[in-house]
């Protein structure tokens with residue numbers, strides 16, 4: 001039995017993680033569940049999965065029988081726990097992820113912001129303390145799956161992007177797109193923040209940064225190609241010219257289950273299958289930089305390193321929230337992030353305190369620019 005902790009259990013990835021647990025009830029012991037504000041759903045999950053520890057932003061009164069409140073950092077290091085699923089959204093996942101790695105745990109990491117903002121620190125913790133990051137995000141998971149059994153002769157990573165809902169929208173109309181339109185992703189159903197990041201392609205740049213750190217591949221050897229069907233989740237080209245692609249339906253249950261059971265693969269009726277009994281095609285096209293300015297901005301911040309990607313991630317989190325609240329337009333997301341990055345004095349080799357300080361400064365500055373109250 002695998003003893004697991006799920007941080008962010010009420011979100012899109014968290015709920016799908018518990019769907020996998022539900023499909024294999026004899027394989028998992030859910031030791032702890034953490035959520036933010038959705039106490040009602042957390043309580044339903046507690047009744048079903050009977051964790052011993054819970055976290056949410058305001059504790060339910062009374063606490064469900066047999067449970068105690070515990071911080072996410074404490075959950076991440078619980079003795080006897082085999083795997084910590086970090087399905088949180090944004091920077092809040094950094095500290096529990098780091099703690100889990102420092103205590104030598106397997107971390108199934110869907111929460112991409114921590115690795116964007118502090119990739120070097122997470123990799124150092126992994127190397128020093130024997131913890132391991134298992135990618136859950138579908139593109140890094142695809143690369144990870146392609147690398148199984150290989151001797152690491154990687155020529156290039158090719159990350160696929162659906163292009164989001166505005167791949168064909170006239171450029172002059174982008175300024176006026178609404179949150180409702182931006183939340184209509186053509187192929188994936190996800191939480192709000194990542195859906196907006198997918199529409200700006202900020203999310204794709206985050207995956208480039210993630211892949212650089214996870215697979216130690218130089219920036220110039222990571223390419224992105226638009227693939228509207230989202231059937232190929234990413235590809236790896238090897239030194240001999242051979243290319244391996246990982247394909248599957250656009251369902252996060254597949255990469256979640258792969259990380260939970262790694263390296264085993266089990267049938268699960270809840271995971272849809274590719275239908276090759278109907279005509280189908282795989283299309284590819286180059287990315288249009290003028291349509292997706294966030295992409296180049298974010299990759300440059302990743303390449304600059306130090307506190308630049310921390311500031312990128314923090315400013316983007318605020319800018320997306322401001323867009324969803326109607327404070328700025330869709331193209332304003334780029335402008336807010338660009339201004340905060342421009343104003344920031346990058347620190348080259350930040351320790352955790354410097355990363356935290358950069359994160360807080362960027363959140364406050366982005367809030368000021370976007371007209372949101374500071375946290």
Ligand SMILES: NC(=O)c1ccc[n+]([C@@H]2O[C@H](COP(=O)([O-])OP(=O)(O)OC[C@H]3O[C@@H](n4cnc5c(N)ncnc54)[C@H](OP(=O)(O)O)[C@@H]3O)[C@@H](O)[C@H]2O)c1
Pocket residue numbers: 007008009010011012013014034035036037038039056057087088089090092110111112113136137138188189190191192193194252
């Ligand atoms: N969804 C996908 O298909 C997908 C695919 C690839 C990668 N990812 C990545 O996976 C991560 C999660 O994405 P998601 O779409 O599942 O997000 P989501 O639906 O917004 O869920 C986020 C989860 O984090 C919890 N949370 C947020 N702030 C918190 C806080 N301060 N303290 C404790 N819990 C907090 C939320 O709790 P409440 O809801 O209870 O407030 C919720 O359980 C993101 O980094 C995303 O980029 C997602």
